[in-house]
Structures are given as C-alpha cells and as structure tokens.
Amino acid sequence: MNGVQPGMLPGLRRREIREDDLPGVADLLLRGFAHRPRGFWERGLRRMAARPAVEGCPRFGFLLDDGARPVGVALTLFSRDGAGATRCNLSSWTVDPAYRAQAPLLVASALRRADVTFTNISPAPHTWPIIESQGFRAYSEDQSLMVPLLGRPGARARASSDPASWRGLPEAAMLDDHRGFGCSCLTVEAGGELRPIVLLPVRARAGRYPLPVMQVVFCRDAADVPRFAGALGRWMAPRGAFGLLVDGDLPPGAVGRRRIRRSRKYARGPNPPRVGDLSYTELALFGP
Template structure:
C-alpha cells in the first residue's frame, strides 16, 4: 500500500524549492494580467540570483491556498559586515481572507538586523506598511532628458566607466554589479577624483525612447550632481532619459520632478541611498 503525504496544515508556510506549481495559481488570481510564463521567467531569474532564504510564503486556510507573498532575499557587504535585505514582492490575499493580511506581513518582517523593502505597494498596503514600521524612501521621481547634459562638461571632472575599466576593480560591490549586468542591467562606476562608487540602471523603452531607472547608487544626490558624466555614458548606449527616485528638494535645475510611487523600507533607512538590487524591479523586470 502506497503511503500518502500528510495534509498541509493551515497557516503560513514557506514556498519550497520546486513549489512553483503551488505559488503560481495564487499569484495569477492576484495578478490576472500576468500569465504563467511571466512568473516562471521571474522565478528563473530569481533562482539565478538567489543564494539563501525562501522564495516566499503561502497562506492556507481550510485546506486552500488563499494568499502569497514573495520574498526576494539578498545580502549586502557593509562596514559592519553582511546585512540581509528582503524585498517583499507579489503580495496577494484573497478578498474573503484580507483580515489575515496584517498577521501575514507582521510574521514575515520580524527578523532583526534585516532590512525589508516594499517597492510597489498598493495604497492599502502603504497604510499597513506604515503601521508596521516601514518608512517612505522618496516623495516622487526626478526625471532628466539626457542629450543636452551629455554635451556639457562635468564640473567636478567626474567620469563614468563600464565594468571592463580597471577602476571597476576598486568597487566593493563588484560582484553585485556583475550579477546584475548578467540579468540585463547596465552597470557602471562613477569616478570622482580618487573616489569610485557603483551605479546600476534598469533600461526599458518608455514613450518611444530608451529610459533608465536608477536601481543602485551610494548617493542619489551624487548621481544628480554628476548628470553630465552619467548622461555621456548612457547616451552613448542609446539611453535618452534617466529617472531617479527622490524628494522634491532633490530636483536640480534642468530636471523635472514628478510625484509618483513611493518606495518603502524598514530598517537602515538612508534617504540618499538607492538600493533596489535583487528586487522585483530587476527580477520580475517591472517598469514602475
């Protein structure tokens, strides 16, 4: 007589490796405009980038999966050692079970010494994020049309180079840059005198032109202050516009500020730093 697998108990459980067939039907109910191929591609990209932690969590009630939360975990190497970062992505709870949503999120974000991000929350989730200790990272976006800036000199003499330049070897985040370049991002290094810093852009067509979103930088103020150098690097690659998440006060003359989607972060908030590495914006290839 064949033994049967024990029934899955109700509650919150990690999505196991190879558990896509369990997660994708719930994701498709929550995001009907995304087909199965979209999620399979996203999980494949996540598998190539992921090194630890669960893919996410499923919420089960009365023998049925009624909720899902994807958790894209990665690590950063900083002055005080390695820090875990978890990007919350693809969150959905069925209408009749939304009362369980706060419990679901609260249980996931309790890890100490871990940074949590939510980059594409709905309006209702924004309120829940705030109640759970998340803070907003920006008020909107700074948009720059790059060709005019590419013709200007850099006031500080700064320059931007690709990863094949010897200066790239001086950047501590070299592995992060290389892995994102393999995922289709544009990786670069900003040189200001003896100082080097990493840059990551996600490039996608928008309104008929190639547009870059800043995905990773030590300082968004530093990026905006060096628009001329960055413009020359990006325009040479066919990119004509740059978007940097920021506050209205960050927007310098010659750029346009637009209110838009706020990003949320819990733990280690530095409003000048942009860090969407290994997030849904990259792994799910979202243009938002």
C-alpha cells in the same frame, strides 16, 4: 514557521515556499496581478532560485496552502548591504479572495524578525495606511525624470560598462549579480576615482506617451548621479535613452520634470536604506 497557526481556517497552512512550489506560486501571482504576463513571474522566480540563500532566511518567502495549491503568497528577497546588515524586500503580496481575511497572518510570517530591515518599494496607494500600521515609514515619496545631457555637465568623467572596470571594487559581486539580472552596470571614472552605478531600462510616462528611459537602481551616493550626469548621458544616448528616472526631487542643476509620479517607498527596521540603493529588490530581479 510551518504548519497550522492560531487563527487560521481549518485545512489552511502557512509555511515557507519550496522550490517545487514555484509553478503554483506563478499561477497565484498571475491571478493576483493580471496585468503581468506569466513570463514576468517565471523569470523573477528563476532568478530568486539561482541566488544563494542568506543564511537563516527563506529563499523565496511564505505561502498559504489549502492542501491542494498555494492560495496566498508573500515573496521575500533577502540580501546583505555593504555593512553586512540583513535586508528584505517584501514583494508581490497576494491572497485569493476566498482567503483574504488570512492575509495578516501571512504578512506576520514575513515581518517577525526584529534584526532585519524590511522594505516595500512598490505599494499601491490604497495600501499605504495598512503598511504604516505595520510600522513602516516612507523614506522616499516621488520620482523625477532628469535629462543628463542637459543642465550642468558635472565632473569630467567617463562611463564604462566593461565588467573588467569594476574588479576590485567593494561592490563587484553586486555588480556581477545585477548584470546577470539584465541591469546596465557601469563604473564612472573621474580623477582616478571609480564610482559604480546600476541602471535599468524602463518606460516612464512624462506626458502623453511613455518614453524609453533608465532608472537608477544603485549608486554609492545619490550625489553621484548629478555629479556624473554628462558621462551618464553620453553613455545612455547611443542606447536610445535620454531620460534618467531618480527617486525624490530633481537634483540641483538638473533639467527635467519634477515629481512625475507618486512612488512611495517604505522601510521598517534598524538600518533604513538610503535613496539610490534598490539593489537586490524586486525591481532588479523581476524588472519594471
């Protein structure tokens, strides 16, 4: 959907982002999210450019163009889940103040497909009513911090980050991709069974000071995290991380802090994601 659209200001166009737009898009994102350094945006946009596009879907998303530069942007991170359904993580919406009234038209471009499940995993609290008015529903409310080496040890298991360990798994391509994004991709072996888990180093505030921890980006089943807590903790400890950030409440038998922060995640569409699957989202491609 390119060109002038009904309801838009004269001289303003709404269109898909092209690769040659990326420097201007980075400039706009830097204006809209001043707490993020330019390198953060450039790294994420490079990763988006390197990924093969999902057929029939925009590679980068949509922008508003005033004829001289981008003045509004909505990034769209398309992927297919394990069942082949199309998902899209809507990320980093921002519009320059002079064009803020045009923001709904930009969002409408991104949301027009009924066959796609859309997610928004990092909305600011003041935007929650707007997102809900667009048909999104929260599927996760909070985040908790668990200490895997404490509490129930879980199953006897061993964790490995060797890429050879996941060859042949259905998630092998996803694990390769996320390793390239800077995530820690593991397999946990227990009783001859291999389970994939993807973690990302982050810093979480659970008191006065932020602590180096890891966040769960992907697990095949949310129950795998408490089940393999001991193996995960033993793998994390030599890497300086003792806490594990999980969506939702603390798993049964885990030790840590419940609901350390509000972190509402939304979805809209026919195949809502499950808690424990943030693969190919802004968290994985852009980082924390």
